[in-house]
Amino acid sequence: MNYRDQIQSKLNIGQELLYLSMQDVIDTGISVKEVLELTEQAMVAYSTKKAEMPAKIGLHPQPDSLMHAMPAYLPDQMACGIKWGSNFPTNRERFPDLTPTNCQIIYNDYESGLPLAFLDATWITEVRTPAVSLVAAKYLANPDATTFGMYGCGIQGKAHVKMIEHVLTKLEKIYVFDVFEKAMDDLIERCQPHVKAQIIKASSYEEVAKSCEVIASAIPIHHHPNPMVKSEWISNGQTLIACDCHSVYEDEVYKRAEVYTVDSEEQHRLLETYGYYPWGLPLIHAETGAVAAGLHPGRTSKDQLIVSNNVGMAVEDMIVARKVFDKALELEIGLKLPLWNRTN
Ligand SMILES: NC(=O)c1ccc[n+]([C@@H]2O[C@H](COP(=O)([O-])OP(=O)(O)OC[C@H]3O[C@@H](n4cnc5c(N)ncnc54)[C@H](O)[C@@H]3O)[C@@H](O)[C@H]2O)c1
Numbered sequence: 001m002n003y004r005d006q007i008q009s010k011l012n013i014g015q016e017l018l019y020l021s022m023q024d025v026i027d028t029g030i031s032v033k034e035v036l037e038l039t040e041q042a043m044v045a046y047s048t049k050k051a052e053m054p055a056k057i058g059l060h061p062q063p064d065s066l067m068h069a070m071p072a073y074l075p076d077q078m079a080c081g082i083k084w085g086s087n088f089p090t091n092r093e094r095f096p097d098l099t100p101t102n103c104q105i106i107y108n109d110y111e112s113g114l115p116l117a118f119l120d121a122t123w124i125t126e127v128r129t130p131a132v133s134l135v136a137a138k139y140l141a142n143p144d145a146t147t148f149g150m151y152g153c154g155i156q157g158k159a160h161v162k163m164i165e166h167v168l169t170k171l172e173k174i175y176v177f178d179v180f181e182k183a184m185d186d187l188i189e190r191c192q193p194h195v196k197a198q199i200i201k202a203s204s205y206e207e208v209a210k211s212c213e214v215i216a217s218a219i220p221i222h223h224h225p226n227p228m229v230k231s232e233w234i235s236n237g238q239t240l241i242a243c244d245c246h247s248v249y250e251d252e253v254y255k256r257a258e259v260y261t262v263d264s265e266e267q268h269r270l271l272e273t274y275g276y277y278p279w280g281l282p283l284i285h286a287e288t289g290a291v292a293a294g295l296h297p298g299r300t301s302k303d304q305l306i307v308s309n310n311v312g313m314a315v316e317d318m319i320v321a322r323k324v325f326d327k328a329l330e331l332e333i334g335l336k337l338p339l340w341n342r343t344n
Contacts, residue, residue: 003078004111010329011116011336013109020119020324020334028327032127032163035320039131040138040292042315043263045074047289051315055270062088064222072314073110079322081107083121083314089220101125101155107321115339117325121317124324128316130160132263132288133216133241134167136308139291139298140259141214141239146172148197149212151205151229151248153178153187156218161191161199168214171197175208178219205248209233216241217248223275231256239299240307245271251279254307259299261288263310271311282307 001009011018020028045051052073059067065088073080085103092100103121108114145168150157153176165171174197178184184201192199202208205228208215221244231252234240246254254260260282262268272281286296288308299306328334 004109007116007329013112013116014114014339016336016338017115018117018325018328018334019337020117020328022120022123024328024334025120025123025324027333028324028331030320030324030327032166034323035127036131036134036166038319038323039128039316040135042074042313042319043132043135043289044293045076046264046313046315047287047295048293050076053313053315055264055267056314062090064089064220066221070314070317072318074315074319077319077322078110079318080110081105081318081321083317085121085125099155105317105321107325119321119324121321124317124320126155126159128320129156129243129312130163132310132312132316133160133243134163135292136241136261136288136310137164137167137214137239140261140306140308141168142237142299142302143168144170145213146170147212148174149208149215150174150176151208151215151217152219152244153183154218156243158187158191160216160218161187162194165195165197173197174199175202175211176200177202177205177208205229206233213237214239214241218243219247221245221247221276224278227251229253234305236303236305238305242309243312245276245309245311254282256305257282257307258304259285259306261286261291261308263288263313267311267313268309
């Protein structure tokens with residue numbers, strides 16, 4: 001039976017769609033390891049032109065908020081759809097009970113265009129984003145690194161810390177820093193049981209910068225960044241991985257990098273026109289997926305300063321969405337909702 005017939009045998013395409021809540025997505029049992037593998041596949045597919053994915057466009061209803069429309073089609077996976085994802089950092093103060101980040105996916109039948117599923121993608125985003133950072137770490141960091149740093153201890157900070165040992169297996173110390181003390185305490189309480197390395201609450205940006213071989217960052221993206229980490233604190237040999245654009249480091253750090261990668265050059269060029277990089281993008285050596293595909297060397301010496309800036313791509317969401325959808329159909333998870341009864 002071909003893939004579409006398999007779907008049709010469980011879901012009446014065009015007449016109904018599968019609704020999956022965040023708990024449903026988690027209940028499919030998709031593992032972090034699966035998300036890691038799928039994310040790398042998606043990054044490679046994008047950078048080897050085996051995917052259709054226009055740069056995301058967005059709305060900004062509140063200062064420093066974003067809502068992104070993210071479509072993608074992966075022919076080899078027969079997966080297509082669109083994610084609608086938002087980050088409203090001010091929710092923390094204004095609506096403390098609401099998450100700052102929330103995302104949904106409409107997952108479509110690539111043959112007829114009809115919707116197959118509407119799924120919560122908040123968990124998918126939470127896990128696939130560090131998965132991208134881990135792909136960057138796999139190819140660009142010194143594999144024997146014993147120290148890792150995390151700027152930002154929110155949803156992404158926690159997810160990065162929980163997952164990083166999948167790739168950096170020799171970590172002994174993880175330094176974390178956040179402007180909110182409680183966020184650091186919360187990260188340590190939630191993540192320490194899941195990681196072997198000792199998690200240390202850093203006292204400053206400088207302490208993390210000077211103590212860690214590999215550093216990831218996930219703080220709010222400001223339209224006009226106000227970087228806190230000075231170039232003089234950053235040394236050759238370090239690997240800096242950002243999912244928050246150029247929010248953290250002085251511009252000179254990016255310009256100094258011997259290797260600077262991004263997930264999608266088209267996306268970052270578009271962001272530049274929106275004003276996200278007021279000092280300009282540095283020379284882009286390669287897309288991170290091109291490094292994973294072997295089209296561009298990764299780290300070639302221990303002394304290179306390497307920066308990888310990955311803003312997130314819909315191909316990553318769609319490849320994971322297909323796996324979640326397949327598992328949900330197989331396990332009969334989720335709620336089938338009627339679409340319409342029109343036949344013409
Ligand atoms: N690249 C991607 O694919 C992707 C995906 C999801 C989120 N993100 C980005 O990651 C960032 C974090 O998202 P999140 O969901 O973890 O948000 P969050 O609100 O849960 O966490 C952000 C944390 O940063 C801390 N913070 C704020 N200002 C800081 C500063 N100046 N220095 C240090 N810490 C600071 C906050 O206290 C908070 O703990 C956002 O910029 C978001 O847009 C990127």
